[in-house]
Amino acid sequence: MAHRLHKRALMSTPHSQPPLYRLPARSAPALDLLAGVKVLDLTTSIAGPYAGQLLADLGATVVKVEKPGSGDDCRAWGPPFLHGESLWFLSVNRGKQSVSLDISAAEGQLVLRELVAEADVILLNLVARAQRKLGLDAASLRELNQRLVHVSVTGFGLQGDRADLPCYDLIAEGYSGVMDLTGEPDAPPQKVGTPAADMLAGHDAAMAVLAALLRRERDGQGCEIDVALVASMTRFMAPRLLPYLGSGELNRRSGGRDSVIAIYQVFDTADAPMTLGLGNDAIWKRFWEAVGQPGMAVRPEFASNAQRRARRPEIVEAISGILRARPRAHWLDLFANARVPAGPIQRQDEVALDPALHESGFLYRMDGPDGPLPQIGLGVRFDGRTEGTATPPPKLGADTETVLRTWLAWNAAQIERLRAQRII
Numbered sequence: 001m002a003h004r005l006h007k008r009a010l011m012s013t014p015h016s017q018p019p020l021y022r023l024p025a026r027s028a029p030a031l032d033l034l035a036g037v038k039v040l041d042l043t044t045s046i047a048g049p050y051a052g053q054l055l056a057d058l059g060a061t062v063v064k065v066e067k068p069g070s071g072d073d074c075r076a077w078g079p080p081f082l083h084g085e086s087l088w089f090l091s092v093n094r095g096k097q098s099v100s101l102d103i104s105a106a107e108g109q110l111v112l113r114e115l116v117a118e119a120d121v122i123l124l125n126l127v128a129r130a131q132r133k134l135g136l137d138a139a140s141l142r143e144l145n146q147r148l149v150h151v152s153v154t155g156f157g158l159q160g161d162r163a164d165l166p167c168y169d170l171i172a173e174g175y176s177g178v179m180d181l182t183g184e185p186d187a188p189p190q191k192v193g194t195p196a197a198d199m200l201a202g203h204d205a206a207m208a209v210l211a212a213l214l215r216r217e218r219d220g221q222g223c224e225i226d227v228a229l230v231a232s233m234t235r236f237m238a239p240r241l242l243p244y245l246g247s248g249e250l251n252r253r254s255g256g257r258d259s260v261i262a263i264y265q266v267f268d269t270a271d272a273p274m275t276l277g278l279g280n281d282a283i284w285k286r287f288w289e290a291v292g293q294p295g296m297a298v299r300p301e302f303a304s305n306a307q308r309r310a311r312r313p314e315i316v317e318a319i320s321g322i323l324r325a326r327p328r329a330h331w332l333d334l335f336a337n338a339r340v341p342a343g344p345i346q347r348q349d350e351v352a353l354d355p356a357l358h359e360s361g362f363l364y365r366m367d368g369p370d371g372p373l374p375q376i377g378l379g380v381r382f383d384g385r386t387e388g389t390a391t392p393p394p395k396l397g398a399d400t401e402t403v404l405r406t407w408l409a410w411n412a413a414q415i416e417r418l419r420a421q422r423i424i
Contacts, residue, residue, distance in 0.1 A: 018082070019352045020374035026364035030095075030388030034060035037213065038407075040115055041065065041096065042103075042136075043125040044073040046169065046195050047229060048153045049092040050202030052123055055209060056095030057378045057387035060121075063403050064093065064394060065112065068100040068422060071396040083370035085393070090373055092202070093393040094366075099404075100397030100424050103134065108423045111404075116141050118407050121149040121209055127165075128158040138224040148222040149212045153205050157228035167229055172197035176233035181240060184255040197233035204232045262308035266345065267320055269328040276319070277341040284308070290338035291322050361386065368392040400424050 037060040041052035049064075049072065056062040066072055077088040099115075102108040113135075116122060124136060131137040131152070138150040152158055155167020173179045173191055183190035205227045212223035234241065240251050243260075251259055256266035256275070263278040278284045281304070288297040296318070302308050308315060323331060328344060335342040346354070357363045362377040366389040378387040404410040404424075418424045 018374075019349065020082075020365050020372055022353065023363055023365040023374055024358050024361070025372075026361050026366070026389055028361070028385065028388045030059060030390050031057065031382060031385060032059045033382060034058045034213075037061065037121065038119045039063065039121040039123065039209075040112075040119045041123045043123050043153060045125070046074065046088070046092055046198035047201040047227075048123050048125040048205070049074065049089075050199055051151070051153065051205035051209070052096060053092050053094055054203065054206035054378070055121070056391070062096040063115070063399070063407075064096045064098045065101050065103070065115075066098055066396055068102055068397065068424065071098070071100070075396065082373065083368065085370075087374075090393045091376065094375060094389075095387070095391045096394055097391075097399035097403055098394035098397055099400045101400070102423050105421075105423055107418065107421060109135065111408075111418070111423065113144055114408050115403075116148065117144045119145065119148060120213070121151065123151045123153065123205065125153045127154050127163060128152075129164050142222060146222055147216060147220060149209055149216070149225065150222065151205050151209060151225040151227065153201055153227045153229070155229050157231065158226045169195040169198040169229065172201075172229035172233045175230045177237050177241065178233060181237075181251055181253055183253050185253050187253070189253070196236070197229040200236055201227050201229045201232040262305050262312050263315060263319065265316070267323045269323050269331055270326055272328040273345050274323070274328045274331060275343050275345060276323075276335075279341065280305075283340055286338050287335070287340045290334055290340060293322075364389070366392055369395060369398075397424065 034055060037055070039052060039055050039060050039062040041049065041062055041064045043049055043052065052062045052064065064072070070076070072089060072093075074089045074092070075086050078086045080087050082090065101111055103112050122136075122141065124131060126134070126136065128137065132140075135141075138148075138152075141148055141150055154163070155172060156162035156165055170191055173196065174189075176197065178196065179189040179191055182192060205225065208225045208227065212225060216222065244250060257264070261277065261279050263276065263284075265276065266273050267276055276287075278287055284302070285294075285297040288294055296302065301311065302315070332342060332344065344350070351357070352363065354363070360377075362379055364375055364377065365372045366375050367373070369392065373392055375389065380386060401415055404415055415424070
């Protein structure tokens with residue numbers, strides 16, 4: 001029933017306004033797990049900013065240091081824009097303050113060094129050569145702050161022959177092998193439909209910061225953290241790469257069909273495609289009982305996953321014939337009751353209206369300086385709570401004066417001098 005109601009709600013929803021106006025409003029107290037931790041986020045694009053957002057979600061004070069005038073590269077990524085802001089930028093920058101500062105100028109570097117002395121963490125996505133040129137490498141900054149957690153998020157890491165090469169998510173996905181295994185067997189390789197390497201590397205950076213802060217509580221020492229998009233994305237491929245290393249069996253593109261679990265793929269129904277995963281013998285049995293063919297569940301030639309893999313075409317043909325006979329909603333309700341893993345293949349507009357994601361507060365809207373903004377939540381709860389919504393993604397430089405006053409105790413004359421020099 002829930003699947004049918006969801007479909008009707010989607011079809012009847014007006015499209016005169018962006019979907020954000022159909023998201024539930026949510027206001028919640030900010031998490032305080034990292035309260036008191038000060039983070040300087042000098043990164044641009046997606047991976048580094050996402051790491052900063054995760055730390056902000058957990059309660060850290062995150063100050064985003066940006067180029068005066070243009071700011072983070074991602075601010076220009078569009079369309080689409082909302083209230084004049086890039087929606088890509090809005091997706092990875094909530095919970096932060098923005099300081100505009102020209103760190104290429106000598107005066108700007110002095111200001112940054114003062115901020116570093118007060119910080120717990122600095123996030124960078126500069127290659128090693130650029131870090132050294134600007135005096136932002138870990139060795140240089142450690143002279144200012146022995147307790148600093150110095151985080152680099154780059155394409156290939158800080159060491160090795162590729163260390164100075166530029167990199168984007170697309171490049172990392174190609175290096176990792178994920179593109180070679182994504183798509184239909186006879187079609188060209190495909191990129192994952194989201195910036196997977198960026199998001200994984202950003203997650204890795206935030207996780208590493210937490211570990212480094214915990215160690216610092218024990219020994220008082222900072223840490224140099226080196227996160228590479230290619231490494232994060234390749235580790236993501238471990239369930240595919242490691243079997244090849246151990247067997248020499250080369251996986252090839254299989255579309256929506258897995259090559260390990262015998263039945264783990266997309267099937268057509270009478271009206272829409274669905275996913276179905278029969279991952280163990282108990283689920284295999286429950287599936288055939290649910291569709292009214294219990295005899296299939298006990299046939300000895302299908303007794304194990306290995307045997308089912310050997311006869312996959314025969315099984316797929318049988319299941320396909322069954323599922324095409326009824327609409328998807330029928331099968332999803334039936335399999336939910338039978339505890340058989342199955343689901344729809346949702347478009348973005350369907351995900352946006354998923355009632356479970358609304359009820360949990362995972363998809364919501366928050367108030368921004370120019371109007372409501374959509375947000376996608378942390379998705380992790382601590383004592384029943386998830387991230388708060390107090391601070392929207394910042395306007396460029398909106399918090400420059402506040403940060404200089406609170407972090408460095410600067411007065412109005414000092415701030416105005418920098419503004420006159422166009423350093424801020």
